[in-house]
Amino acid sequence: MPEVMPDLEQDQKSKPKSEKEPGYLVICWNDPVNLMDYVTHVFQTVFGWHKPKAEFHMKQVHNLGKSVLVRESLEKAEHYVHQLQKYSLHATMERDE
């Protein structure tokens, strides 16, 4: 199976930090309660991702304790955190320093 890399990493590689707009990282944190298939489903639903990408981030959450899902403007980051919390996932937004 081909390895799926998140778009976020590609974006960070392609743009120097000075050129990037101030932004917020939407982060999903691990917890021992949410089902792995459920988390994958929520990522697919909220972000419209294909399953391999959603599974990549779900496994990052599970194995590394968190995953940076997207980097967005304040309004969009708030929107995504709201969507993820609607599904009772442990998600927050943090300023991208």
Next chain:
Amino acid sequence: MNLFRVENDRYIFQLAPRERDLLVTVLRLYPVIPSAHQPLSKSAVPDKSSQKLLDDALAEQRNENRKWVDDLLSNPRRFQEKDDSVHMSLSAGEIEWLLQVLNDVHVGNWILLGSPEERLRLPTTRQEAAHIWAMELASLFQMELLQALKQSS
């Protein structure tokens, strides 16, 4: 509970009558997660009103979900008796609602158990047993719904 068929964009689930009763019992527990439970940010919130906006939006969502659950449980067309089983009809959007509601019961009961990091141990009190029962049952129905979505895609 299993997916019986998909017709006209509606998912028809087949349940044993006992399963229907258990699903209804679990849904009646909603909502379980305390309001204003989740922070918008672990560090500084960019605008203090943002947290309030999030809390208000989640509270509104909870009210809408509650109304939908009430409709699901009170509308006789939702659960139709068929021979020895019961058919439950849901649209794709309603499955998303149901997943949210079931996960609220699942996660909410885990919170009420003290958010244990390790595997659940055997309950020592009647209350703990009730929380574990609700958690396990909600997750079982969640898995069935996710399986149905997988089957139909």
